Amino acid sequence: MEQMGSKVQLGPSSAEECAYQEAGFAKILATLSSANTIAICAHTSPDGDALGSQLALAQIVQKLWPSAEVRVLLADERPAPHIYSFLPGFERLEMPSTYEGDPDVFVAVDLSDPRRLHEARPICERADKVVVIDHHPPVEGFGDAKVVRTGAAAVGVIIAELALHAKVDLTPDIAQSLMCAIVTDTGRFQYQNADGEAFRVASLLVDHGASPSQISLNVYESFGLAFLHLKSLVLGRITTFEKGRIAYSYATQSDFERTGANLDECDGLIDAVRSVEGSQIALFLKAVPGGKVRGNLRSKGIHDVSRVATMLGGGGHRAAAGFTFEGSVDEALVAVLPSLRKLLHEQDVCDDGQCLDEAKEGAQ
Numbered sequence: 610m611e612q613m614g615s616k617v618q619l620g621p622s623s624a625e626e627c628a629y630q631e632a633g634f635a636k637i638l639a640t641l642s643s644a645n646t647i648a649i650c651a652h653t654s655p656d657g658d659a660l661g662s663q664l665a666l667a668q669i670v671q672k673l674w675p676s677a678e679v680r681v682l683l684a685d686e687r688p689a690p691h692i693y694s695f696l697p698g699f700e701r702l703e704m705p706s707t708y709e710g711d712p713d714v715f716v717a718v719d720l721s722d723p724r725r726l727h728e729a730r731p732i733c734e735r736a737d738k739v740v741v742i743d744h745h746p747p748v749e750g751f752g753d754a755k756v757v758r759t760g761a762a763a764v765g766v767i768i769a770e771l772a773l774h775a776k777v778d779l780t781p782d783i784a785q786s787l788m789c790a791i792v793t794d795t796g797r798f799q800y801q802n803a804d805g806e807a808f809r810v811a812s813l814l815v816d817h818g819a820s821p822s823q824i825s826l827n828v829y830e831s832f833g834l835a836f837l838h839l840k841s842l843v844l845g846r847i848t849t850f851e852k853g854r855i856a857y858s859y860a861t862q863s864d865f866e867r868t869g870a871n872l873d874e875c876d877g878l879i880d881a882v883r884s885v886e887g888s889q890i891a892l893f894l895k896a897v898p899g900g901k902v903r904g905n906l907r908s909k910g911i912h913d914v915s916r917v918a919t920m921l922g923g924g925g926h927r928a929a930a931g932f933t934f935e936g937s938v939d940e941a942l943v944a945v946l947p948s949l950r951k952l953l954h955e956q957d958v959c960d961d962g963q964c965l966d967e968a969k970e971g972a973q
């Protein structure tokens with residue numbers, strides 16, 4: 610793809626993936642073009658990629674088909690995290706209970722497993738057609754038209770390329786939402802998935818009015834005191850084992866009560882755990898309502914933490930994955946830590962470098 614007469618080529622790096630994506634875009638646009646009602650929804654516990662991608666896509670779709678009814682849905686019956694409220698169109702996000710119709714097309718963004726639609730899943734099941742735009746490992750049979758590229762750093766990258774394919778102008782609002790998607794899913798371009806394609810798309814988005822400094826200020830540099838007090842508790846109890854190669858910490862229900870911190874503010878705490886020098890696998894657990902625990906896992910590229918997340922009913926990527934556990938933080942630690950130890954030893958760093966090569970291939 611070419612844009613604005615520049616010589617920079619946008620799109621996947623391999624010709625095969627380019628062809629797959631272009632064909633997928635054509636089918637997605639054909640599916641959307643015949644719809645009067647379109648519902649766009651991302652995964653449960655939405656992050657910056659989920660929200661930024663779905664809000665940008667809503668605007669792109671509305672520009673293409675001004676008379677279509679485009680609704681933007683949350684998967685959960687609770688508001689989206691406040692840190693993303695600066696995103697243009699944030700106020701359009703609706704809880705699933707407010708949507709009573711049967712959409713002509715349901716667009717699932719940043720998920721490939723319908724279970725991650727959570728409370729919005731019945732709406733997806735009532736839809737005539739389902740479109741999937743994602744970068745998680747695909748689930749067979751989900752979606753009538755889709756582009757699922759596990760090599761894409763963020764869904765925001767794919768949506769930006771969809772806009773170019775459809776020749777929709779990238780307005781500053783669209784650019785800002787997509788930039789937020791890419792910034793957050795690449796950990797500010799610091800994770801292993803921050804590839805040339807992500808940087809090229811980001812560069813285009815900045816040219817079209819996206820503001821990285823505003824995103825940084827809102828998402829990473831505007832914490833309430835209550836959250837900072839919670840963070841100090843979490844930092845204070847970081848524990849390592851296996852010679853420092855596994856690091857973990859947690860936040861309990863009583864920590865939230867004591868500090869007054871909000872559950873949704875905790876997204877970045879896993880990065881603090883991951884930052885322990887010499888750690889290869891990081892785990893952060895937080896108590897969530899309903900006697901459950903949400904777990905975040907990170908690897909620095911060698912160990913595939915999605916295997917442990919999947920085993921616990923969750924999922925994700927090789928270097929970043931998550932799960933929800935029924936029980937207390939203590940019970941979750943008992944369930945998860947032995948699996949992490951096993952993972953560390955099964956996929957240990959080989960001195961001959963073979964495993965490192967494998968890690969590079971799979972680091973997306």
Ligand SMILES: [Mn+2]
Binds near residue numbers: 658659719763764
């Ligand atoms: Mn994502």
